[in-house]
Amino acid sequence: MNAPVNLPGRFDSLPRFASALKAIESLKPAEPLYLVHPDKFSAAARQFLDGFPGDVLYAVKANPHPIALTNLWNAGIRHFDSASLGEIEAVKTLFPEAICHFMAPVRLPGQAKAAFEQHGVTDFVVDSDAELDKLLAEVGNPKKIRVFVRLVAQLGGALLEMSSKYGCRPEEAAKLMKRVQAAGAAPCLTFHVGSQCLSPFSYAQAIEIAQRAITLSGVNIAALDIGGGFPAAYSGQEPPPYHWYFDMIKEALTTLGRTDLNVMCEPGRALCAPGISLVTQVVMRRGDRLYLNDGIYGSFDEQRFISFDEDYPPSGITLDAKGKAKPLTGEKRPFRAYGPTCDSADVLPRPVMLPNGIANGDFVLFDAMGAYTVSSRSPFNGYYPDSWAIIG
Numbered sequence: 006m007n008a009p010v011n012l013p014g015r016f017d018s019l020p021r022f023a024s025a026l027k028a029i030e031s032l033k034p035a036e037p038l039y040l041v042h043p044d045k046f047s048a049a050a051r052q053f054l055d056g057f058p059g060d061v062l063y064a065v066k067a068n069p070h071p072i073a074l075t076n077l078w079n080a081g082i083r084h085f086d087s088a089s090l091g092e093i094e095a096v097k098t099l100f101p102e103a104i105c106h107f108m109a110p111v112r113l114p115g116q117a118k119a120a121f122e123q124h125g126v127t128d129f130v131v132d133s134d135a136e137l138d139k140l141l142a143e144v145g146n147p148k149k150i151r152v153f154v155r156l157v158a159q160l161g162g163a164l165l166e167m168s169s170k171y172g173c174r175p176e177e178a179a180k181l182m183k184r185v186q187a188a189g190a191a192p193c194l195t196f197h198v199g200s201q202c203l204s205p206f207s208y209a210q211a212i213e214i215a216q217r218a219i220t221l222s223g224v225n226i227a228a229l230d231i232g233g234g235f236p237a238a239y240s241g242q243e244p245p246p247y248h249w250y251f252d253m254i255k256e257a258l259t260t261l262g263r264t265d266l267n268v269m270c271e272p273g274r275a276l277c278a279p280g281i282s283l284v285t286q287v288v289m290r291r292g293d294r295l296y297l298n299d300g301i302y303g304s305f306d307e308q309r310f311i312s313f314d315e316d317y318p319p320s321g322i323t324l325d326a327k328g329k330a331k332p333l334t335g336e337k338r339p340f341r342a343y344g345p346t347c348d349s350a351d352v353l354p355r356p357v358m359l360p361n362g363i364a365n366g367d368f369v370l371f372d373a374m375g376a377y378t379v380s381s382r383s384p385f386n387g388y389y390p391d392s393w394a395i396i397g
């Protein structure tokens with residue numbers, strides 16, 4: 006592997022601490038604070054690079070921040086599933102030799118052309134005739150590209166489905182695959198089983214759907230991209246280990262007699278969630294309500310869309326009389342956690358379990374906050390979490 010890349014620009018000078026407690030003790034952060042754990046980024050990447058039987062593309066949308074990209078690059082990730090020209094540019098600016106794949110089935114006009122001509126991107130996705138027409142018109146030389154037809158994989162094993170907006174049925178896919186082949190491009194298939202997919206079996210089912218499209222089309226595909234969806238281990242949840250997913254995928258390919266197939270995956274959440282935790286502060290406690298300095302319009306935006314069953318089990322941390330940071334202990338109880346904006350909707354949808362003694366000025370530490378948090382925070386109401394420190 007190449008030598009580690011230094012964190013670009015202002016990230017060189019981020020404060021570094023041995024632990025979250027030390028960071029809280031030293032910084033007493035009144036603003037939400039992202040704690041970056043390079044060792045966790047590295048461990049997540051290793052599991053995929055060592056265990057998945059093909060290329061591992063990081064889904065940039067999950068966290069396009071240079072600090073996430075750099076940590077994953079340093080951990081050995083070289084392929085990037087980018088969904089827009091902006092994401093491709095963000096990756097290529099940091100790592101000119103990165104291999105970007107343009108895996109959004111509907112692109113803004115001109116973006117495929119720019120990706121192909123300026124950034125050497127040769128993988129694209131379609132799920133309709135119109136988008137295939139547009140792609141072929143923009144990329145003058147179809148022989149140089151691979152076109153992934155996106156299938157619907159609505160299988161119910163995930164907390165956030167990814168098949169109602171994009172994807173087509175095997176019958177429609179078969180027609181598109183034939184068109185791709187006739188145009189001289191390399192036909193391929195892809196699907197997304199849904200995000201935070203807790204059922205490894207969903208991948209086997211989706212691979213069978215892909216096989217159906219292959220049989221119907223009579224087209225020999227050049228690659229199968231099995232998408233993202235691998236779950237992050239959020240505290241309070243225990244998803245199946247990744248090797249169950251990898252074994253299931255390998256078994257499905259063996260059953261279909263397709264162990265020769267060039268496979269790829271596009272994990273987002275699984276690669277970046279564990280690498281960042283978030284320190285928030287209790288601005289005010291009122292009975293069983295906690296008013297925190299971060300909320301739905303900041304790092305918790307995704308909570309509006311994803312239906313976790315479990316309560317949040319973050320850690321409560323207090324500073325003692327000598328200013329030492331200590332975990333709060335004692336019986337836990339559910340709190341309703343509000344964000345800092347004036348909007349009544351700015352409330353976490355799930356109760357937050359914390360020790361009963363938590364008080365104004367205490368801190369609440371949320372683990373596994375690297376995915377769909379930094380990427381979707383907004384400056385609504387004048388709040389924008391953007392303080393950073395490194396742990397380790």
Ligand SMILES: Cc1ncc(COP(=O)(O)O)c(C=O)c1O
Binds near residue numbers: 109167200233271
């Ligand atoms: C095409 C595509 N690939 C990969 C991902 C990443 O999914 P996940 O974070 O569930 O791994 C997404 C998420 O939206 C996606 O749309």
